[in-house]
Amino acid sequence: MRDGSTGNGPEYCAIETAMEVLGGRWKLAILKQLLTGTHRFGALKRAMPRITQRMLTRQLRELEADGLVTRVVYREVPPRVEYSLTEAGRSLDAIAAQLDAWGKWYRATHAARTTETGEETGTAGAPETAEPAEAAKAADQAEPAGPSGRS
Known part of the structure; x- marks a missing residue:
């Protein structure tokens, strides 16, 4: 998790943990796109035209920090970056x-x-x-x- 703040607390707060990780307007939409397979940033942006580039970047970084998304950077020109779900992401x-x-x-x-x-x-x-x-x-x-x- 990003800051570990939702990892502590009584069992009844598990929904808060889920909300912390999955909350936000775009995270579930991003996950839905990635459930179909690996995507590049541009393909995700085209699939969700109303999200801004900045917000997509931010949400992908948070999903990666929370262990739901894997980001692979290919060292080539032009650089290629692909996003896919981890096992935890696929469990959703x-x-x-x-x-x-x-x-x-x-x-x-x-x-x-x-x-x-x-x-x-x-x-x-x-x-x-x-x-x-x-x-x-x-x-x-x-x-x-x-x-x-x-x-």
Whole structure:
């Protein structure tokens, strides 16, 4: 961990440890991209066009410091840098899939909220009765993972 501040404390604070390591607007999105394989910086930037170069660099450095990402620099001209997940990073595969399913459920069910004029928006094909737990269960069943996050 970067500063070791979340390593101490009672067991019930484990969620705080996870939030410290994974918190931030972009870290889970970066991890999701790296779950598909090794990527260069430019490919990550293109996959997430709304992140700034500075923020991507910062988040990658933090993920590397926390042991979730490996950075390999190839000594060639022009320099080539590749990022990939460590075993600890890959262990987040099932969690990322569940969060992705929950995000899709949330977007679909909350898009159905009525506008100020009383018109419904974004309800085309969205399941109105689906629950986030059901969405997560469906994602979990779609890609069962072992203890390391991989099948």
